[in-house]
Every structure is written in C-alpha cells, then in structure tokens.
Amino acid sequence: MLIIAHRGARSTHPENTLVAIQAAMDMGAKAIEIDVHEHDGQLWVFHDKWLNRTTDHIGKLSWLSAEKLKQVKVAKTEAIPTLIEVLRQIDGKCALNIELKGINNHDLLYQHLHFALEVCHFQLEQLIVSSFNHDWLKQLKEEQPQWLIGALSASKGIDKSLFAKTLGATSINLDLDIIDEDYVRHAKQLELSVYVYTVNQPEDWQWLNEIGVDGVFCDCPAQAIEYYPQPPHFVWQ
16 A cells, blocks of 8 residues: 655654655655645645744735745744755655645646656656646646546545546545545546545554555655555556
C-alpha cells in the first residue's frame, strides 16, 4: 500500500514547506501531496485561504502581494514556497499529487506541469492533479487530456465512483469517514485507483489495506512506511 506524505512530513515539520517535503523524501516516501493556491501570478503551496492557522500573519493569502507573501513565516521559521520551488526540490525523485485549492488561470498550471517534465526530471505518470472542485478537473482534462487527475470526495453519492470515471480520473481520493468495502469494490470495477485521506492510525492502515485500498494520505510517513515498505519507484496508475 502506497504511503503518500500529506503536505510533506506534516507530523514532524511545518506543513507544505520545503523542509517538510525534504523530510518526507528522506523518510522514504515515494509520493507527496501538496496544496496550491493561485495568487499574484504565482502558484503558492499552502492549504488554507487564511494565513492565521499556520503563519505569523493574520488575514487571507490573497490580501498580500507576492512580495509580501515571501516574507510570511510558517511556524515562525519557514517561507511559503511556490510550486516552482517545490518542483525544483523534488526534481523527479518521487511522485507528486498537486491538490488545487484555488485557481483561475489554468494556463499557469499547465506551464508549471510542463516545467516539471522539461526542467525537473519528472515523468508524466509521476504527476497527478486533484481537487474537490470537479469543474476545474473537467476543464483540465478537456484542454490538456494527457495530465492525470484525481477526483476528491468526502461523500458517497448514489452513483458511487461513477462521477470520477466520467471525469476521466485515474483515481478517486476519499475521506476515511465515508470509505467502505463496497465503495472500493465499485471503484475497482471502474478501473480507478483508490486513495484515502487522512489516515494516521495503524488499525486503519491495516483495514484499508485488507479491503484493497491502493494508498493513504498520511501525516506521519516514517511510521507508516515501517508497516508498509515502499517500492523503489512509483507512478500514478
């Protein structure tokens, strides 16, 4: 079962920062998940709309210029990285799940994805774009269908996994609170991979592995990798 480092090694390092991402790679993670907001011509690796929870500033990320955002500190020590900085740091050494939290200009995203392939030594299959906003995923797949997408959901609708298949998704990424064996079975029938968030307890890892889940988003990757040794190389499929 794949262990995906959720916002990097979040349990031990400031989330969505370069140090958290490096720590996850050093721990042996073969896939990392990050969150991205578009603002002021950049894609910022940050989870919330508001800066309050994790930084030394108060207010919305979108209230500050790019110049001001570079001065913000996460956990009092780390800068908010751009997606370019994260791509350069990973440099194709592991797979990357880019979750879209806020975006207006898809062309900017495409420029970053091509940069990952052309400059940062990623393979196409090492990159996947996910979101709860399925309109964004639909637009991406219509405009540049070569990119892999993962459909996020925190509910089990009457169509189960069909919405993800309709979008052309490679995976369905599901909340731990709504996952069950029936949901996994249906996704597998549609040839979708199943990843579950956010899973930090060994008992949950064991159960999810038993029902056929392909991977989990985890805040404590080092601990999880002790239970589930990772392959030398991973691509989304």
